[in-house]
Amino acid sequence: MNRIISKTRFSEKVFKFEIEAPLIAKARKAGHFVIVRVGEKGERMPLTIAGADPAKGTITLVVQEVGLSSTRLCHLNEGDYITDVVGPLGKATHIEKFGTVVCAGGGVGVAPMLPIIEALKAAGNRVISVLAGRSKELIILEDEVRKSSDEVIIMTDDGSYGRKGLVTEGIESVIQREKVDKCFAIGPAVMMKFCCLLTKKYGIPTDVSLNTIMVDGTGMCGACRISVGGKTRFVCVDGPEFDGHQVDFDEMLKRMGAFKKEETEEMQRFSQ
Template sequence: MYEVLERKELAPVTKEFKVYAPRVARKAKAGQFVIVRAKETGERIPLTIADYDPQEGWITLVFQEVGKTTKLLGTFKEGDRLASVTGPLGNPTEIKHYGTVVCVGGGVGIAPVYPIARALKEAGNYIISIIGARNKELLIWEDKIRSVSDEVIVCTDDGSYGRKALVTQPLKELLESGRHVDIIWAIGPAIMMKFCSLTTKPFGVKTIVSLNPIMVDGTGMCGACRVEVGGETKFTCVDGPEFDGHLVDWDLLMARQRLYLEQEKQALELFEKGQ
């Protein structure tokens, strides 16, 4: 169970795994996530389901090697098995016919945008996708995004590919142009989702973000993933992971993400020393 069927290196620190998880694949929907353990004694980390096939029984996970567990996952080869893949968890994306939808993906967040854009396209929406990364080397899944979009705008921070811009720039230009946009999805680093939400708020266009903060059990029991949304405490694992970005307390969210930086640094250093 949970065998790595395929392994791809999308970028120097970004990996794509196709994992055999038939029970998860049968139930998976766009916007949901799984909790993964690489080893029996390892930590539990949330990864959004980037693709899935209920008939063949696989799901696709895309991750960046930034900490101990993702570095460990990066050593897995085809044929290796994950200790556990729990899910699908969280509420799926609300898929219906909205009209014109903008899907914004930043960095590794481009991958979870893909199944959402695909499902929205299948529901008859006109899809405008804006994707961005720090440079061309880190840009992933452009071909997949193009396959489910009517228009695509590509940005890189350094201008090495596409427009030299942050994703918020073409997003703002699109809204300023007067074109009607019914709803927006924005997925990526917290800082990127925060500024996408700040960009769209003056225009009154609802902006949905996907939050994967600190999670432990993923079922609402531990409370580690709590966030403030509209002045109320929510648990991203059971109330989300998608929320209205205009209502999220971004400063509190990002402060919570920094709570365990020192412990995460120590764990990574010990892992790299082979301890």
């Protein structure tokens, strides 16, 4: 059981939780994730760690209400307990001095991007962060991202904040202006797919962080299976980060939609 120390609302459906997990806080690195379960029979939900305070023994998770499990978690409050939090899982982000790096975060994807931005800056990179969301209220962690970025470009679909347009337009404006050595993209699968198509055109190596369905998180069940460069990989043990130019996003999107019907039925039952 892990206690929720604080809960902050970012927007109508996006919350930041600070959770007591001293061992995870000590061991985690950028890129690591945890698997969270709410209730004994709860679904296991992978969430990338957005930050940690080893002195306080806490980790930070940013959660968006999208399905039943994330909604259950978002209904918990400060002082409540999460049934279990397992981690840190996965491989840490490969950080080095690349040169100029563009970090593109879409929606809640900015949360797992934050520790990567911080680590890239600490390694001496010039970091240009592109934060994107449908509207102003969906741009999160801007101040934290600014602290470790040389420049921040905000893109909103409706133009309510920053520039009007898609995340890819923000990335391309940088590429056309200066030499970019590396790109990281984290957000919805469709967003990462289009970021990768763009950077492939310009020959810029791009890492993505995938958030597939997961069950055991140990490479045994196969739920998180994806194809990378024609080979089968497991997001939980081989990832969550991969060379985005090699990921078969179309197959991944199809697998992620496999339980849509069941999810909708469960949600209806939950809200009755």
